[in-house]
Structure formats: structure tokens, C-alpha cells
Amino acid sequence: MSLDLPPPEGELAALSAQLHQLLLDVIERDGAIGFDRYMQMALYQPGLGYYSAGAVKLGADGDFITASELGPLYATTVAQGLAPVLEKLERPDIVELGGGSGVFCRDLLQALHKHGALPARYRMVEPNASLRHAQTETVGGLAEQYGMIIEWLDQPPTEHWNGVLFANEVADALPVKRFRFNGVEAAVSEIVVDAQAGQLVLAERPAGAALQQAVLALAEHCVAWPIGFEGEWCPSLQPWVASVLSGLRHGVALFVDYGDAQGQHYHRQRSEGTLRCFYRHRVHGDALLWPGAQDLTASVDFTALAQALDAVGVTPSLYCTQAAFLLGCGIEAAFENAYASAEQPYAVAQQARSLLTPGQMGDVFKVLAATVGGLSTDFGAHVEDNHLAAL
Numbered sequence: 001m002s003l004d005l006p007p008p009e010g011e012l013a014a015l016s017a018q019l020h021q022l023l024l025d026v027i028e029r030d031g032a033i034g035f036d037r038y039m040q041m042a043l044y045q046p047g048l049g050y051y052s053a054g055a056v057k058l059g060a061d062g063d064f065i066t067a068s069e070l071g072p073l074y075a076t077t078v079a080q081g082l083a084p085v086l087e088k089l090e091r092p093d094i095v096e097l098g099g100g101s102g103v104f105c106r107d108l109l110q111a112l113h114k115h116g117a118l119p120a121r122y123r124m125v126e127p128n129a130s131l132r133h134a135q136t137e138t139v140g141g142l143a144e145q146y147g148m149i150i151e152w153l154d155q156p157p158t159e160h161w162n163g164v165l166f167a168n169e170v171a172d173a174l175p176v177k178r179f180r181f182n183g184v185e186a187a188v189s190e191i192v193v194d195a196q197a198g199q200l201v202l203a204e205r206p207a208g209a210a211l212q213q214a215v216l217a218l219a220e221h222c223v224a225w226p227i228g229f230e231g232e233w234c235p236s237l238q239p240w241v242a243s244v245l246s247g248l249r250h251g252v253a254l255f256v257d258y259g260d261a262q263g264q265h266y267h268r269q270r271s272e273g274t275l276r277c278f279y280r281h282r283v284h285g286d287a288l289l290w291p292g293a294q295d296l297t298a299s300v301d302f303t304a305l306a307q308a309l310d311a312v313g314v315t316p317s318l319y320c321t322q323a324a325f326l327l328g329c330g331i332e333a334a335f336e337n338a339y340a341s342a343e344q345p346y347a348v349a350q351q352a353r354s355l356l357t358p359g360q361m362g363d364v365f366k367v368l369a370a371t372v373g374g375l376s377t378d379f380g381a382h383v384e385d386n387h388l389a390a391l
């Protein structure tokens with residue numbers, strides 16, 4: 001496949017070659033591996049994986065831009081939505097999952113400080129060493145300045161806590177299995193990663209029981225898939241949701257990501273799945289290229305995410321587009337303030353456009369939220385288009 005991409009150089013090329021060899025060794029020892037295991041290693045193999053090794057990932061100099069990386073408007077707007085929730089709770093925590101470069105934490109805390117609604121603690125759950133380092137640098141002396149605690153955790157807290165759980169573009173980074181549907185009467189195929197003449201290749205094998213069962217259940221729910229329909233299924237979604245919510249007693253949980261309700265996510269027209277690779281702001285589909293040097297991601301099945309919340313007794317209260325959510329949080333006021341005081345008002349306008357425009361982040365990204373433990377709050381009540389019924 002000719003993708004016309006500039007190959008990685010220097011240390012990145014060396015790390016990728018090392019990871020490629022490690023994958024070949026694992027396949028030689030264990031046989032072909034599920035795509036989820038490949039994705040786990042490509043993204044998170046200690047010292048070698050995309051998120052575990054040192055290079056810049058996010059922002060203009062990296063491979064992709066997230067809402068928080070566009071500028072502070074996103075976090076400032078989310079702060080307006082969260083301030084009333086935090087004010088209701090005594091000594092609340094914010095737990096952010098996968099905080100990327102740390103800019104969301106920095107910008108959110110600065111905005112909450114202005115609202116007089118700082119949490120007692122900000123806890124960053126970041127399993128990847130290089131990003132944890134970047135986050136520490138970005139957040140700098142904020143904890144001292146605001147007289148609060150900012151700390152890092154390897155795992156979500158299991159002890160009881162109250163406050164806000166926030167995850168922006170984390171669920172899409174969970175490893176997925178890939179499948180091919182061969183008809184309701186036939187066995188489902190799992191698309192796996194194998195080796196041939198020293199190269200990684202995709203291959204197929206009959207799906208194991210869990211994948212077979214999950215895919216046939218999806219096929220029943222979705223409109224007539226054609227034979228050969230391909231998609232992804234995330235086996236770790238349910239356990240991940242259970243673990244991130246395990247300690248939260250009173251508060252709000254907020255998941256933001258690209259994806260759709262199940263009927264759309266697995267629409268028959270999306271017959272090649274949603275797995276994508278990001279490399280220097282280019283998107284392509286060759287997931288085996290330069291393992292560890294490019295991001296791999298799959299869109300989120302928001303119905304499955306909502307079901308995973310339900311399964312641990314947390315009922316989602318809001319499902320909407322990012323644009324609807326930000327409008328409900330009062331992005332107009334946040335924009336006017338930022339615009340009036342900006343040295344580069346044009347840059348603020350650009351942020352607003354990217355965050356809100358349909359066909360871009362505005363509606364490709366969705367928000368799923370839940371109020372936990374019967375907290376009485378009007379969080380989400382100002383969102384005009386709550387599509388919870390679509391899940």
C-alpha cells in the first residue's frame with residue numbers, strides 16, 4: 001500500500017523497529033494474536049508503545065489535536081458546566097482519566113479558580129510514564145498556587161470519593177477486537193495479527209465464544225449487515241467502566257469521545273469498521289505500519305458505553321453532541337469573555353468553530369454523562385438536544 005507518509009526517523013524509528021521485533025517474537029511463541037493484544041502493545045507496551053514512549057503525541061507538533069489542545073475555550077466552557085456540581089459537594093475531587101498533555105487540567109483549574117469552585121484534589125489517572133511526565137510539566141506550580149492537591153494515580157481510585165469523573169478521548173484508545181460477519185448461520189471470523197516472512201500481516205480465524213456471542217447479538221440489533229461486514233468490539237469497555245466508577249459515590253461522570261449510538265456505529269454502510277490510524281495529522285487504515293509510531297483508535301459504541309454504566313447501577317442522564325453540550329454549558333459567554341480579552345481574537349474564534357462545527361468536533365464527538373448517587377444537580381439540564389433515547 002502506498003500511503004506516501006514520511007517514515008519515522010531517529011529514536012522513533014528505532015523504538016518502532018524494536019516493537020516490531022517484539023511483536024514477531026510474541027507471535028512466533030504464541031501464534032497469531034488478537035487485534036486487541038496487538039493494539040495494547042502498539043499503544044501501551046512499556047517503553048515502546050505509542051503512549052508509553054517519549055515523543056510528542058498531541059497538538060500541532062504531534063499526530064492529532066484534541067478539543068483541549070485547541071486552546072482553553074473547551075476547558076473554560078466545561079468549567080462553567082461543572083462549577084455548580086462541585087459547589088454542591090464537600091471537598092470534592094476531580095478524577096481525570098488519560099489527561100494527555102495536561103492542558104485540560106491546567107485550563108479547567110484556572111477557570112474553576114475564577115468561579116471560586118476549585119476541587120480539593122485533582123487526580124490524574126495516567127498509566128503512561130511519558131504522558132505523566134508531560135502532565136507534571138504542564139500543570140507546574142498550580143497546586144501550590146491554589147492551595148490544593150494535584151496527584152497522579154496508576155489506577156482509578158477504589159476508595160469512596162465524591163466529585164467529577166472526566167474522560168476526553170480515552171474510551172477510543174481502549175484496545176478492540178476486529179471481526180468479520182459471515183451471516184447469522186455462520187461462524188464469525190476474528191481478524192488477527194500474524195507474521196509472514198518477517199512482516200506483520202492480518203489474518204483470520206474463527207472467533208472465540210465471547211466475540212462470536214457479542215457479534216451475533218450486535219447483528220440482531222443492527223439493520224441487516226451484508227456478508228463480509230467488518231467492525232470492532234471492545235472487550236475491555238465493561239470492566240474499564242466498572243473500575244473507573246467503582247469508588248465514585250456522589251457526583252457526575254462525563255465521557256466525551258467520537259462515536260455514535262449502536263445503530264449508527266455499526267451501520268451497514270460502515271462495512272469496514274471505524275479503526276483509524278493517526279500519524280502526523282494524516283489519517284489512514286494501515287494499522288500494522290510502524291507499530292508504536294502512530295496512534296490507533298476506534299470510534300466508541302455509545303450504546304455499549306451506556307449499558308456498561310447501567311451494569312454498575314449508574315443510569316446515564318445525558319447523551320448529546322459536543323456542540324449541544326458546550327452550548328448547554330454556556331460556551332457563548334465563555335467565548336465572549338475570551339474574545340474580549342484575547343491578544344489574538346481570531347484564534348479564539350477558530351477554537352469555537354472547531355469545537356462546534358457539524359461534521360467536525362461539533363457532532364462527530366458525543367457526550368455521555370450520568371449523575372451518580374442521587375446528587376441533586378441540574379447538570380445537563382440546559383442541553384437542548386438530549387438524545388438519550390437513541391441509545
Ligand SMILES: C[S@@+](CC[C@H](N)C(=O)[O-])C[C@H]1O[C@@H](n2cnc3c(N)ncnc32)[C@H](O)[C@@H]1O
Nearest residue numbers: 051066068097098099100125128168169170173
Ligand atoms: C487520545 S489521548 C486523549 C488525551 C486527553 N484526554 C485529551 O483529550 O487531550 C488518550 C489518553 O488516554 C490515556 N489512556 C489510555 N488508556 C487508559 C486507561 N486505561 N486509563 C486511563 N488513561 C488511559 C492515554 O495515555 C492518553 O493520555
